[in-house]
Amino acid sequence: MSNSKDILTNSFSSSAHEVTGNLLKRTKGDKVIWAIVVVLTMVSILVVYSSIGSLAYKMNKSTESYLFKQIGFIALGVLIIYFAHRVNYTIYSRVATILFLISVPLLIYTLKFGSSINEANRWIKLPVINMTFQTSDLAKLALFMYISRQLSRRQNVIKDFKKGFLPLIVPVIIICILIAPANLSTALLIGGTAMMLMFIGRVSLRHIMLVVASALVPLMLLILVATHYYNKEDHTSKDLPSILTFGRMSTWIKRVQDFMYSDKSDASYQVQQAKIAIAKGGLLGKGPGKSEQRNFLPHPYSDFIYAIIIEEYGLAGGTIIVLIYLLFLFRSIRIFQRCPYAFGAFLAVALSFTLVIQAMVNMGVTVNLFPTTGVTLPLVSMGGSSLWFTCFAIGIILSVARNVEQMEGKEPEPELEPVES
Structure with missing residues (x-):
C-alpha cells in the first residue's frame, strides 16, 4: 500500500515539475x-x-x-x-482600432448610466459576475495601442498638421473629454503621456506645444477660481456660485485649494x-x-x-x-x-x-x-x-x-x- 502511495506521490511530483518546467520554458521576454x-x-x-x-x-x-x-x-x-x-504584438495593431471604437460608446454609457462611487460615474457593472470595472482603463489601453499604430503608419507625413498630427490628436481629445467629467486626473495623465509619446514619435514640437498651451488655459482658470474662492483669513472655502457647482467642479476646486494651502488647518x-x-x-x-x-x-x-x-x-x-x-x-x-x-x-x-x-x-x-x-x-x-x-x-x-x-x-x-x- 505504501509503495502505491509513493508511486502516486512521485508521479504527481514529476508531473508538477514537468508542467512548471514547460511554463518556464514558454515564459519569455x-x-x-x-x-x-x-x-x-x-x-x-x-x-x-x-x-x-x-x-x-x-x-x-x-x-x-x-x-x-x-x-x-x-x-x-x-x-x-x-x-x-x-501573443505576437502585431496582433494588437490589428485590434487597436476595434478596441478604440468600442471604448468610446462605453465611456459615453458610463457617464450617463455608470455606477456612482464617491460622486463619480467611473464604473459600469458587469452582469452575471456582478463586478464593476472602470471603462477608462480599457479606453486608456485602447488609445495607446491606436496611437502607436498611427505613429508607426504615418512616419512619412508625421510633420504634416493635417495628415500626421490631426489623426493622432483627435482620438486623444475624444477620450480625454469623455473621461474628464468623472476622472480629471486620469484624463490629464492620458493627455500628458500621449504628448510625450508624440514627441518621441517625431511629431512637430510646434503642434505639441499648441495642444499643451490650449490645455493649460482651463487649468490656470481652475487655479485662479480656487484661489479666488478661498478665505485666507479663516482658511476656509467660500461658497461657490451655482455655475461652478455642476458635475465635479466643486471637488476639483476643493482639491486644488487643499493642495495650495496644505499647511493650513483645513487642509x-x-x-x-x-x-x-x-x-x-x-x-x-x-x-x-x-x-x-x-x-x-x-x-x-x-x-x-x-x-x-x-x-x-x-x-x-x-x-x-x-x-x-x-x-x-x-x-x-x-x-x-x-x-x-x-x-x-x-x-x-x-x-x-x-x-x-x-x-x-x-x-x-x-x-x-x-x-x-x-x-x-x-x-x-x-x-x-x-x-x-x-x-x-x-x-x-x-x-x-x-x-x-x-x-x-x-x-x-x-x-x-x-x-x-
Whole structure:
C-alpha cells in the first residue's frame, strides 16, 4: 500500500515539475520585468493585508477574506500577463482600432448610466459576475495601442498638421473629454503621456506645444477660481456660485485649494494623515503590519497605500519602490531601442510611460507634491479590473520583448507595412 502511495506521490511530483518546467520554458521576454512583477505583487499582498483592517471592520468581513481575494486577483493577473505575452504584438495593431471604437460608446454609457462611487460615474457593472470595472482603463489601453499604430503608419507625413498630427490628436481629445467629467486626473495623465509619446514619435514640437498651451488655459482658470474662492483669513472655502457647482467642479476646486494651502488647518484630511504616516515611518519604518495610520486614512489599501509602505518600511522601503518603477521604465526603454519595428517600439514605451507616470503621481500625492487624485499604485494597490488591465499592459510590453528576442540573430518576420493616408 505504501509503495502505491509513493508511486502516486512521485508521479504527481514529476508531473508538477514537468508542467512548471514547460511554463518556464514558454515564459519569455525581459526577465527583469518579470522579476519586477513578482516583487511588486509580493509587496501588494503584504501591504494590502496590513492596511485592510478598517475596510474589513466596516464591511463586517475578515481581513483574511480580503487577503485571499487579493491573492486571487494577482494570480489571475499573472495569468493575463502570461497569455498576453504569448501573443505576437502585431496582433494588437490589428485590434487597436476595434478596441478604440468600442471604448468610446462605453465611456459615453458610463457617464450617463455608470455606477456612482464617491460622486463619480467611473464604473459600469458587469452582469452575471456582478463586478464593476472602470471603462477608462480599457479606453486608456485602447488609445495607446491606436496611437502607436498611427505613429508607426504615418512616419512619412508625421510633420504634416493635417495628415500626421490631426489623426493622432483627435482620438486623444475624444477620450480625454469623455473621461474628464468623472476622472480629471486620469484624463490629464492620458493627455500628458500621449504628448510625450508624440514627441518621441517625431511629431512637430510646434503642434505639441499648441495642444499643451490650449490645455493649460482651463487649468490656470481652475487655479485662479480656487484661489479666488478661498478665505485666507479663516482658511476656509467660500461658497461657490451655482455655475461652478455642476458635475465635479466643486471637488476639483476643493482639491486644488487643499493642495495650495496644505499647511493650513483645513487642509485635506487624507494628506494630513499621510504626512503623519510618513513622519512615523522614519528611515527604516515601524515594521510589517505595524502601521497606525491605516486606521485613519480613508483609502490606505488603494489611493494612499504608499503612505502605509513608508510607515511600515520607512524611507528606505519607499525609495526602493520608486527605484523599482524607474527600473521598469529603463527596461521598457531598452525594449523600445531594440525593437526593429515602429509599432512595437511605440507600444512598449507608451504603456510603460503611462504605468510609471501613474505610479509617480500616486506617490507624489502621498508626499503632497500633487493635488489629491484617484489613481492607484500599479500592481500594488488593492484592485480587481484595474489590476488586470495593468497586467494586460505589462503582458503586451513583454510580448514586444519576447518577439525582439526571437528576431535578434535571425531574419525578422514582416510586420504591417506603414501606409500614407
